[in-house]
Amino acid sequence: EMQLVESGGGSVQPGGSLRLSCAASGFMFGSYWMSWARRAPGKGLEWVAIIKEDGSEEYYVDSVKGRFTISRDNAKNSLYLQMSSLRGEDSAVYYCATLSLTGIGGRGFFDYWGQGTLLTVSS
Amino acid sequence: DIVMTQSPDSLAVSLGETATINCKSSQSVLYSSDKRNYFAWYQQQPGQPPRLLIKWASTRESGVPDRFSGSGSGTDFTLTISSLQAEDVAVYYCQQYYAAPITFGQGTRLEIK
Numbered sequence: 423e424m425q426l427v428e429s430g431g432g433s434v435q436p437g438g439s440l441r442l443s444c445a446a447s448g449f450m451f452g453s454y455w456m457s458w459a460r461r462a463p464g465k466g467l468e469w470v471a472i473i474k475e476d477g478s479e480e481y482y483v484d485s486v487k488g489r490f491t492i493s494r495d496n497a498k499n500s501l502y503l504q505m506s507s508l509r510g511e512d513s514a515v516y517y518c519a520t521l522s523l524t525g526i527g528g529r530g531f532f533d534y535w536g537q538g539t540l541l542t543v544s545s
Numbered sequence: 546d547i548v549m550t551q552s553p554d555s556l557a558v559s560l561g562e563t564a565t566i567n568c569k570s571s572q573s574v575l576y577s578s579d580k581r582n583y584f585a586w587y588q589q590q591p592g593q594p595p596r597l598l599i600k601w602a603s604t605r606e607s608g609v610p611d612r613f614s615g616s617g618s619g620t621d622f623t624l625t626i627s628s629l630q631a632e633d634v635a636v637y638y639c640q641q642y643y644a645a646p647i648t649f650g651q652g653t654r655l656e657i658k
Binding site: 459461466467468469481483484517519522524525526527528529530531532533534535536537538 | 600
């Protein structure tokens with residue numbers, strides 16, 4: 423059974439940093455594009471970052487470019503999101519998800535999601 | 546960026562009745578070379594992660610009840626939920642994957658009347 427388990431969320435002050443992790447099991451992690459998406463309180467879904475199977479391509483939503491870095495360790499079946507210069511508007515539940523790629527530029531749909539981890543950015 | 550606009554923002558439907566949610570994209574998401582609509586629907590039940598319901602505008606994901614159906618092409622799409630059940634209470638999102646960056650609609654909240 424495919425499983426994605428996020429961890430690392432918590433409460434951080436504005437300007438701070440945090441790293442989220444996602445442990446994958448039940449599928450060939452190294453054969454999948456992976457992504458992070460988020461849902462802020464009272465708002466809709468937003469994709470955050472996408473990474474190719476071998477980590478050679480990364481894509482970011484404009485609002486996090488230069489502040490967030492997605493990475494993966496296929497030997498550990500793990501996905502990461504390093505977040506820095508955090509802002510209040512980054513507060514959200516962050517989800518790890520598999521991406522079925524349908525075109526260049528990291529385009530695709532998200533076919534399996536983890537349960538999410540909550541990030542709160544507040545002073 | 547392609548803007549996805551859902552309507553209504555929320556709706557309440559009686560058990561056993563049909564719910565209809567619409568999504569309009571600011572430009573066509575129909576790819577001429579393969580005649581496919583690069584469009585998906587997701588369901589997010591309370592306290593749960595999102596779940597892919599429909600891809601390619603009308604292809605139900607494995608395990609999704611046939612009460613859920615997707616239709617439309619180009620810029621206008623519809624998610625129809627027939628014989629509404631209590632577990633269908635959720636926020637529903639549309640998404641385009643025709644052009645980067647991929648974008649979601651704002652969501653439609655479905656409740657039981």
